[in-house]
Amino acid sequence: MTTYNIAVITGDGIGKEVMPEGLKVVQAAAEKFGLSLNFHHFDWGGCDYYLEHNRMMPENWKDIVGDMDAIYFGAVGWPDTVPDHISLWGSILTFRREFDQYINMRPVRTFEGVKCALSTPKANEIDFIVVRENTEGEYSSIGGIMYEGTDREVVLQQSVFSRHGTDRVLKYAFETAMRREAKDLTVATKSNGMAISMPWWDSRAEAVAQDYPEISWTKQHIDILSARFVMNPERFDVVVASNLFGDILSDLGPACTGTIGLAPSANLNPERKFPSLFEPVHGSAPDIYGKNIANPIGMIWSGALMLSFLTQDSGAGASAHDAIVTAIEKTLKGATLTPDLGGEASTQTMGDAILANL
Amino acid sequence: MTTYNIAVITGDGIGKEVMPEGLKVVQAAAEKFGLSLNFHHFDWGGCDYYLEHNRMMPENWKDIVGDMDAIYFGAVGWPDTVPDHISLWGSILTFRREFDQYINMRPVRTFEGVKCALSTPKANEIDFIVVRENTEGEYSSIGGIMYEGTDREVVLQQSVFSRHGTDRVLKYAFETAMRREAKDLTVATKSNGMAISMPWWDSRAEAVAQDYPEISWTKQHIDILSARFVMNPERFDVVVASNLFGDILSDLGPACTGTIGLAPSANLNPERKFPSLFEPVHGSAPDIYGKNIANPIGMIWSGALMLSFLTQDSGAGASAHDAIVTAIEKTLKGATLTPDLGGEASTQTMGDAILANL
Ligand SMILES: CC(C)[C@H](C(=O)O)[C@@H](O)C(=O)O
Ligand SMILES: CC(C)[C@H](C(=O)O)[C@@H](O)C(=O)O
Numbered sequence: 001m002t003t004y005n006i007a008v009i010t011g012d013g014i015g016k017e018v019m020p021e022g023l024k025v026v027q028a029a030a031e032k033f034g035l036s037l038n039f040h041h042f043d044w045g046g047c048d049y050y051l052e053h054n055r056m057m058p059e060n061w062k063d064i065v066g067d068m069d070a071i072y073f074g075a076v077g078w079p080d081t082v083p084d085h086i087s088l089w090g091s092i093l094t095f096r097r098e099f100d101q102y103i104n105m106r107p108v109r110t111f112e113g114v115k116c117a118l119s120t121p122k123a124n125e126i127d128f129i130v131v132r133e134n135t136e137g138e139y140s141s142i143g144g145i146m147y148e149g150t151d152r153e154v155v156l157q158q159s160v161f162s163r164h165g166t167d168r169v170l171k172y173a174f175e176t177a178m179r180r181e182a183k184d185l186t187v188a189t190k191s192n193g194m195a196i197s198m199p200w201w202d203s204r205a206e207a208v209a210q211d212y213p214e215i216s217w218t219k220q221h222i223d224i225l226s227a228r229f230v231m232n233p234e235r236f237d238v239v240v241a242s243n244l245f246g247d248i249l250s251d252l253g254p255a256c257t258g259t260i261g262l263a264p265s266a267n268l269n270p271e272r273k274f275p276s277l278f279e280p281v282h283g284s285a286p287d288i289y290g291k292n293i294a295n296p297i298g299m300i301w302s303g304a305l306m307l308s309f310l311t312q313d314s315g316a317g318a319s320a321h322d323a324i325v326t327a328i329e330k331t332l333k334g335a336t337l338t339p340d341l342g343g344e345a346s347t348q349t350m351g352d353a354i355l356a357n358l
Numbered sequence: 359m360t361t362y363n364i365a366v367i368t369g370d371g372i373g374k375e376v377m378p379e380g381l382k383v384v385q386a387a388a389e390k391f392g393l394s395l396n397f398h399h400f401d402w403g404g405c406d407y408y409l410e411h412n413r414m415m416p417e418n419w420k421d422i423v424g425d426m427d428a429i430y431f432g433a434v435g436w437p438d439t440v441p442d443h444i445s446l447w448g449s450i451l452t453f454r455r456e457f458d459q460y461i462n463m464r465p466v467r468t469f470e471g472v473k474c475a476l477s478t479p480k481a482n483e484i485d486f487i488v489v490r491e492n493t494e495g496e497y498s499s500i501g502g503i504m505y506e507g508t509d510r511e512v513v514l515q516q517s518v519f520s521r522h523g524t525d526r527v528l529k530y531a532f533e534t535a536m537r538r539e540a541k542d543l544t545v546a547t548k549s550n551g552m553a554i555s556m557p558w559w560d561s562r563a564e565a566v567a568q569d570y571p572e573i574s575w576t577k578q579h580i581d582i583l584s585a586r587f588v589m590n591p592e593r594f595d596v597v598v599a600s601n602l603f604g605d606i607l608s609d610l611g612p613a614c615t616g617t618i619g620l621a622p623s624a625n626l627n628p629e630r631k632f633p634s635l636f637e638p639v640h641g642s643a644p645d646i647y648g649k650n651i652a653n654p655i656g657m658i659w660s661g662a663l664m665l666s667f668l669t670q671d672s673g674a675g676a677s678a679h680d681a682i683v684t685a686i687e688k689t690l691k692g693a694t695l696t697p698d699l700g701g702e703a704s705t706q707t708m709g710d711a712i713l714a715n716l
Contacts, residue, residue, distance in 0.1 A: 025701035077550065085549050085550055085553040087550075088550045088551070089553055093551075115477065117588050118588075119473065119474065119475060128450070134578055136498075139551045139552065140554075143516070143555070145554070151521055152521070154517050154518065154519070154521075155518070156518055156554075156555075157517045158682040159517065160512050160514055161513040162511065163512075164510075166532065190605075191437065192442035192445075192601065193451075193601070193605065194496060194602070196498075196500075196501040196502065197501070197513050221611035223606050223608075223610075224641075226613070227612070228613070228619055230613040237712065243551070244551065246546075247551065247580075250581075251584055252581075252585055254585070255589050256587070256588055274469075306614075348698035
């Protein structure tokens with residue numbers, strides 16, 4: 001029997017509160033379907049570690065987790081003590097890049113029992129996937145400041161898109177659409193404003209689309225696309241976007257379904273050369289940390305995605321995934337709701353209810 | 359009596375349909391409050407002109423409209439015939455830059471009679487202003503493609519922020535907040551991802567904020583900020599954002615109120631060295647053009663902003679502005695609604711109703 005080694009990095013804020021719930025549900029589902037998991041807990045990757053060591057991760061972090069099968073990750077960031085661009089670039093963004101997790105897969109859907117934030121007619125039928133480029137694009141640390149500190153200050157920042165990086169995420173998105181019933185793909189763009197990178201991005205979408213004549217697809221500018229997430233969210237099936245646009249759409253989409261507390265994400269290296277990383281979409285949420293009211297579903301659902309991916313999206317892992325999602329559905333339908341969903345359940349109560357429904 | 363010279367540029371698609379409605383209401387309001395307007399109509403600035411002349415505007419466009427008091431602008435873009443990055447950069451984006459219209463002011467509010475797209479408790483109380491930087495930032499044509507046409511292709515695009523350009527939009531936003539009751543400002547950022555430009559942008563906000571101790575303000579990352587537009591839109595008062603982020607937020611905000619067909623915008627050169635430009639937020643909307651169903655309110659309300667600005671936001675212009683907005687309120691309350699609002703009124707019917715209510 002294969003034993004999967006999983007690095008557990010809790011990180012900051014509500015990451016510490018939701019992780020135990022994630023672990024208990026994932027562990028139970030694994031046992032139920034005969035998967036053997038070995039969790040390895042690490043206390044680095046968050047701001048506490050930084051305050052002591054002046055870095056987010058140990059120097060040899062790659063040696064430590066490079067051979068793991070996956071990383072189960074809570075949240076990172078504590079702006080009062082460490083500036084975000086330091087904590088994030090020293091932790092989650094480093095994982096994404098150095099482990100070439102070039103796909104950030106973020107399913108968005110409504111659940112019975114959860115009040116959707118929209119009043120539009122079919123808003124309860126939201127069910128789409130955001131496929132986000134996860135390693136390049138607008139997220140760059142290339143550039144600098146000229147005439148620094150003077151009135152003439154000029155700041156340059158490069159967005160960097162490669163054909164290699166763009167084609168592979170587009171292909172992944174078309175493949176994802178091929179496996180779905182609607183076979184529909186929306187390509188986020190802003191070719192009217194970002195006059196170099198985005199017309200080029202569009203042309204790559206056109207090139208890749210040649211191989212997928214079965215897929216109906218459109219390009220949509222990010223401004224109107226964001227508006228349509230609110231006006232007609234039920235129309236979307238698979239949405240592919242650059243790093244920045246995908247970041248925005250994958251917070252906006254879940255907000256439309258009622259809360260971002262539910263949303264999971266899978267940072268994938270599809271070739272499995274490096275470990276993939278699974279984390280909730282929400283961050284460390286300093287505003288609610290310590291109150292024990294964080295919704296653990298984003299963490300738990302991310303764990304389900306991890307189990308599925310570990311077994312190549314089939315077999316025991318896929319069954320464990322489905323069982324967890326069904327347990328989440330039951331729990332929400334049964335009206336166990338954390339405050340972000342209008343209820344009063346604590347983080348543990350929610351975790352326990354899902355465990356019981358498994 | 360001062361006569362104000364106004365360049366009228368209708369442009370493409372539904373711009374052609376909504377402009378006549380805008381003109382008739384603006385003209386009537388001006389007469390009512392004793393403002394003398396002289397409209398100058400131009401057939402360039404849209405894609406029809408491009409197809410004939412291979413450019414969007416005549417070479418001497420600056421001489422033609424440089425001395426006007428304002429530009430009243432419909433919409434531009436017709437992607438099937440002219441790529442967006444050519445039509446937009448050759449028209450509206452050129453105006454914004456060359457006439458240094460560095461403020462894009464976009465009010466967002468709900469109206470009685472218009473069904474808000476949100477079901478969250480106080481969504482009917484949306485009333486905020488997006489102040490968007492309008493001349494630099496992420497909208498650039500600086501960069502290029504290396505190894506073009508090969509598998510090794512790499513595309514670079516620079517975002518360019520100057521202290522000059524950033525401080526003035528931040529100041530304008532703080533000043534705008536000072537004139538409002540809530541005195542609250544949200545600064546859009548993405549300093550955790552765009553690791554050079556956005557931490558710097560944050561530091562400029564902190565510097566400018568020193569002069570406005572009365573204003574309560576926060577920085578919010580664009581991803582969660584977009585989510586909050588859906589979850590708690592009533593909380594926002596003034597929101598200031600870079601060019602790209604402002605573009606997204608000013609489509610998303612109106613979508614939350616029920617339709618982007620209502621949303622106006624003022625592209626301002628506050629020093630009045632150059633003409634300012636007033637246009638609806640929506641574009642040329644090829645999907646509904648020719649059906650006579652476009653909502654003219656974005657165009658009409660933009661005209662109201664123009665009248666107010668012409669007289670320095672006071673006197674007859676301000677009264678004319680308020681009268682138009684009141685007429686819009688009455689009309690919507692009276693259930694004259696275009697299809698985007700769930701009604702069946704045509705573009706003209708809506709325009710006529712507002713005129714009658716004036
Ligand atoms: C924390 C931040 C850098 C990150 C991102 O922008 O990618 C987060 O918002 C996310 O979506 O995973
Ligand atoms: C047409 C386009 C270039 C423009 C922009 O992105 O600025 C539009 O979306 C707007 O918001 O005025």
